[in-house]
Amino acid sequence: MSRVGVMVLGPAGAGKSTFCNSIVSHMQTIGRRSHIVNLDPAAEPNKYEFTIDIRDLISLEDVMEEMSLGPNGALIYCFEYLLQNLDWLDEEIGDYNDEYLIFDCPGQIELYTHIPVLPNIVRHLQQQLNFNLCATYLLEAPFVIDTSKFFSGALSAMSAMILLELPHINILSKVDLVANEYSKRKLKRFLNPDSMLLADSVNQETNAKFHKLNQCIAQLVDDFGMVQFLPLEAENPDSVSTIISYIDDVTQWAEAQEPKEPNDQIDIEDL
Numbered sequence: 001m002s003r004v005g006v007m008v009l010g011p012a013g014a015g016k017s018t019f020c021n022s023i024v025s026h027m028q029t030i031g032r033r034s035h036i037v038n039l040d041p042a043a044e045p046n047k048y049e050f051t052i053d054i055r056d057l058i059s060l061e062d063v064m065e066e067m068s069l070g071p072n073g074a075l076i077y078c079f080e081y082l083l084q085n086l087d088w089l090d091e092e093i094g095d096y097n098d099e100y101l102i103f104d105c106p107g108q109i110e111l112y113t114h115i116p117v118l119p120n121i122v123r124h125l126q127q128q129l130n131f132n133l134c135a136t137y138l139l140e141a142p143f144v145i146d147t148s149k150f151f152s153g154a155l156s157a158m159s160a161m162i163l164l165e166l167p168h169i170n171i172l173s174k175v176d177l178v179a180n181e182y183s184k185r186k187l188k189r190f191l192n193p194d195s196m197l198l199a200d201s202v203n204q205e206t207n208a209k210f211h212k213l214n215q216c217i218a219q220l221v222d223d224f225g226m227v228q229f230l231p232l233e234a235e236n237p238d239s240v241s242t243i244i245s246y247i248d249d250v251t252q253w254a255e256a257q258e259p260k261e262p263n264d265q266i267d268i269e270d271l
């Protein structure tokens with residue numbers, strides 16, 4: 001039997017850690033055991049204690065100080081160090097067999113959009129540790145409600161989906177912050193939007209020389225089936241429970257598929 005894990009991804013401040021905590025609260029309510037695996041070497045203290053914490057292996061602060069690196073360089077260093085010491089992760093994950101592992105990932109989206117650090121960790125979890133994984137990608141609803149930002153967010157989500165090659169669920173977080181009626185109506189258009197209509201609306205706000213480009217981006221987002229988002233209100237148990245049942249459905253569906261041939265690790269030089 002494979003283990004189940006959910007990767008929680010998205011830009012800084014999108015609500016990833018809050019969502020991880022909401023998952024743990026929900027699991028406690030339904031009597032299912034779950035654990036947070038913190039993969040952010042610069043994480044702040046969290047409501048629920050991390051069961052597994054990358055900072056026990058390496059911390060951003062130490063790397064910045066000892067290697068005289070800035071925060072971004074130090075983050076990459078931490079992940080390369082983790083990749084070289086995956087036996088640490090194997091040991092930490094050890095016997096968590098029937099339990100639900102929630103991987104709280106750093107907000108620097110370059111780690112899964114530009115360089116193959118997280119993809120390689122994902123491959124390791126799948127192939128060596130027999131994980132059945134699902135990726136969730138959070139974007140803030142108040143940000144995305146501006147159509148041009150919707151496309152930039154959808155493209156970053158798509159980039160993560162392509163690089164990680166996992167069953168993928170898009171989530172619009174902080175929907176409770178979308179307060180007035182006009183914005184709420186607008187938000188509905190983004191949950192299951194018609195990207196071509198959205199492109200028309202961006203076209204009304206942008207210079208004509210960009211219209212063809214807007215149309216192409218909308219087509220791309222449409223072609224990749226990136227247009228569905230689930231609304232999340234982290235403090236609302238019903239909203240969290242709906243998303244978790246989607247995650248369950250998607251992971252069970254993925255498990256039922258034919259196993260893929262193991263890929264080699266992705267090499268930075270190949271990108």
Ligand SMILES: Nc1nc2c(ncn2[C@@H]2O[C@H](COP(=O)(O)OP(=O)(O)OP(=O)(O)O)[C@@H](O)[C@H]2O)c(=O)[nH]1
Pocket residue numbers: 010011012013014015016017018019040106107108173174175176177232233234235
């Ligand atoms: N109103 C509201 N605020 C939220 C929600 N989810 C998260 N927040 C707030 O948004 C802020 C950022 O949330 P985090 O969970 O720390 O976001 P993160 O994505 O883990 O941030 P990084 O670790 O910096 O990448 C915090 O102040 C949260 O309380 C939500 O559903 N509604």
